[in-house]
Amino acid sequence: MAQTQLTYELPASLESWRSDYNALAAGFARIAVAAGVVVMRVYASGAKMRLKADSSPVCEADELAEALILEELRRFVPGIPILAEEAAARGDKPTLDGRFLLVDPVDGTKEFLGRNGEFTVNIALVENGVARVGAVYAPALNKLWFAGDNAFACAIEPGGDLDLVPAPTELRTRAAPAGGLVVMASRSHADPQTEEFLATLQIAERRTAGSSLKFCALAEGQADVYPRFGPTMEWDTAAGDAVLRSAGGVVLSVEGGDLGYGKRAADFRNGGFVAWGRRSDAERLSPHPDRRPS
Numbered sequence: 001m002a003q004t005q006l007t008y009e010l011p012a013s014l015e016s017w018r019s020d021y022n023a024l025a026a027g028f029a030r031i032a033v034a035a036g037v038v039v040m041r042v043y044a045s046g047a048k049m050r051l052k053a054d055s056s057p058v059c060e061a062d063e064l065a066e067a068l069i070l071e072e073l074r075r076f077v078p079g080i081p082i083l084a085e086e087a088a089a090r091g092d093k094p095t096l097d098g099r100f101l102l103v104d105p106v107d108g109t110k111e112f113l114g115r116n117g118e119f120t121v122n123i124a125l126v127e128n129g130v131a132r133v134g135a136v137y138a139p140a141l142n143k144l145w146f147a148g149d150n151a152f153a154c155a156i157e158p159g160g161d162l163d164l165v166p167a168p169t170e171l172r173t174r175a176a177p178a179g180g181l182v183v184m185a186s187r188s189h190a191d192p193q194t195e196e197f198l199a200t201l202q203i204a205e206r207r208t209a210g211s212s213l214k215f216c217a218l219a220e221g222q223a224d225v226y227p228r229f230g231p232t233m234e235w236d237t238a239a240g241d242a243v244l245r246s247a248g249g250v251v252l253s254v255e256g257g258d259l260g261y262g263k264r265a266a267d268f269r270n271g272g273f274v275a276w277g278r279r280s281d282a283e284r285l286s287p288h289p290d291r292r293p294s
C-alpha cells in the first residue's frame with residue numbers, strides 16, 4: 001500500500017516543459033519511486049524466489065511492488081487497461097485498445113537476486129503501438145529516468161519527493177563517435193545472433209547491464225547501440241523505449257520497422273530489436289541494407 005498520498009503534477013523545476021505527456025511521465029515517475037520502497041525492503045531482507053510457469057524467477061518484491069503500482073495507476077489514470085507482468089503470469093491479460101499501460105515491477109529479477117543493483121521498476125503508456133510515455137527507476141542506484149515529450153533523469157532515493165529534486169537533467173542521445181561504438185548488452189542473457197550483429201560494427205567498448213538500464217544508457221548519450229535478439233516481453237522494453245525515443249533515439253525491429261506494442265497473438269513477446277542513439281546512425285550502420293529503417 002502507498003505510504004503517503006502521491007501527487008501527479010510536474011515537478012516545479014520542469015514547469016517550462018509542461019505538456020500532458022511530460023505530466024503523465026512525472027506521475028509514472030512518482031509511482032515508480034514509491035514502489036522502490038517496497039522493492040528495497042524485500043531486497044534488504046533477502047528475497048525468497050520461486051520459478052514461474054515459464055521458469056523465470058519471481059520473488060515477493062515483484063508481487064508487492066506490482067500491487068502498489070496498479071493501485072496508484074488506477075487512481076492516477078482510471079479506465080486505461082493495464083498489462084502487468086505478474087498479473088499476466090496469472091493469466092490476467094485485459095482487453096487492450098489503442099491506449100494501454102505496461103508495468104514491470106522488477107525488471108532484471110536475476111540482477112535483483114544476484115544483488116548487483118541493476119534492476120528497475122518500469123511503467124509505460126502505449127498509444128497506437130508506440131511506447132509514448134515511460135518511467136524507469138533503479139531503486140538500488142537511486143536513479144530515475146522519465147519521459148513524455150521530453151526525457152529527463154535525476155538522482156532520487158526510494159520514496160523520495162520529486163519536487164525536492166533541484167532540476168532533473170534533460171536527456172539527449174549522442175551521434176556515434178567516429179572512433180567506434182559503445183555497445184550495451186544484457187548481463188544475464190547472451191545469444192549468438194547478437195555476436196553476429198556486433199561483428200559487423202566498429203566497436204570501441206562493450207558494456208553489460210541488467211534490465212532496461214541499457215536503454216537509459218543510450219538515452220543519456222553514454223552508449224550508441226543495444227542489440228537484443230534474445231526474448232524479451234513488452235513490459236521489459238516499453239518504458240526504456242519511451243525514454244530513449246524522447247531523448248532522440250530509436251528502437252527498431254530486426255526487420256527495420258517499429259518494435260510495436262500490443263502484440264497479443266505473440267503473447268506480448270517482442271521479436272529481436274536494435275536500439276540506437278540516433279536514427280541516422282541506424283541508417284548508416286545497420287548491417288543489412290534491406291533491413292534499414294524505412
Ligand SMILES: Nc1ncnc2c1ncn2[C@@H]1O[C@H](COP(=O)(O)O)[C@@H](OP(=O)(O)O)[C@H]1O
Binds near residue numbers: 210
Ligand atoms: N527465455 C526468456 N523468455 C522470455 N523473456 C526472457 C527470457 N530470458 C530473458 N527474458 C526477459 O529479459 C528480461 C531481463 O532482461 P536483461 O537480460 O536485459 O536484464 C527479463 O525480465 P524480468 O527480469 O522482469 O523477468 C525477461 O522478461
Ligand SMILES: [Mg+2]
Binds near residue numbers: 085104107108236
Ligand atoms: Mg522484465
